[in-house]
Amino acid sequence: MSHEHVSNLKRIWFVFGLLSFVTIVEVTLGIYKPDMLFKTDFLGMNLLNWIFIILTIYKAYYIVWAFMHMEGEVVALRWMVVATAIFLILYLIFILLTEGHYIFGVFKNSTIKWNF
Numbered sequence: 001m002s003h004e005h006v007s008n009l010k011r012i013w014f015v016f017g018l019l020s021f022v023t024i025v026e027v028t029l030g031i032y033k034p035d036m037l038f039k040t041d042f043l044g045m046n047l048l049n050w051i052f053i054i055l056t057i058y059k060a061y062y063i064v065w066a067f068m069h070m071e072g073e074v075v076a077l078r079w080m081v082v083a084t085a086i087f088l089i090l091y092l093i094f095i096l097l098t099e100g101h102y103i104f105g106v107f108k109n110s111t112i113k114w115n116f
Contacts, residue, residue: 011066015062015066015067018062019059019062019063022055022058022059023059025055026052026055026056029048029051029052030052033048034048037051044097044101045097053093057086057089060085060089061082061085064081064082064085068081070082
């Protein structure tokens with residue numbers, strides 16, 4: 001029984017190019033901060049931050065998909081891994097936004113002064 005070695009060089013370069021492109025878009029948006037995205041609020045946060053969150057989740061998903069070889073797994077296993085990660089990420093975002101909004105309100109509307 002012999003196994004033939006299959007080169008994944010093309011796939012590796014594609015993944016590298018895709019993740020590099022998404023990272024370059026994130027860095028460019030972070031440097032230039034377009035007013036259209038930065039000054040437009042959506043669900044309590046500006047659009048630029050939402051774009052960063054979405055692109056970061058996309059990169060994390062694609063890293064799991066490509067480098068952990070999830071594309072070759074059973075559908076149920078893929079959904080268990082991906083759904084758990086998505087749930088935890090969304091829950092973390094909810095907690096951070098809720099607590100951050102509360103702390104901002106405390107410092108803005110009370111006699112406690114900003115000391116940091």
